[in-house]
Amino acid sequence: MSTIITQPPVAFTKTSSTEHSPAEAKLGMSALSLRRQRLMGVAVLWLILVIMITVNALQSRALLHHEREQRMVTAVNIAVSTLEHFDERARQGQISLEEAKTLAFETIRDMRFGKDDNYLFALTGDLKMLAHPKRPPGQDLSQVTDPQGKLIFHSILDSARSTGAGFTDYRSNFARGNDAMPLVHTYTEAYAPWDVYVSSGIFMGDIS
16 A cells, blocks of 8 residues: 655745845945936036136126226327327417317317227316217207216216216117117316316127
């Protein structure tokens, strides 16, 4: 008689493919952390680059403003020297004082500087035009205002009356490009013997 031996059933446990060992999980976290560090590093580099570009742009604009301003100041200085030249000729008796003023103001009216063909003008201490490429001699300037109501030529005289020279700003009454009221930066210098003020301006919108 044969004997049948029965064995207990073997239980099989299904292991999920998504489960990882602690070492694998740690490795995954390290890789994720490294990617984050790289992304943060790239972001910081871009931020530094943007800051550098902004700073360079501001420095370039400031340098351009300074250069334009210096050209304007130099042009006004030359114009005042022109007044001194003709005044000296009159003092030496070479020409009359009236002739000296006429020649000086005509010279200033025709002077230009810079690539934008900037001009100069001269006015008296009581706000009468003496030389200007577009305004007639003798024009009363006392009530000329900018679009914001600022008395333009009063402001110009005030900038130089006490110190002999100075800067001031106002808004132009004439549109320039897309700017309906462009800002004008002016420099003015006095020539006391004739009670004359020579001035010029640059459009700030041109400096960008």
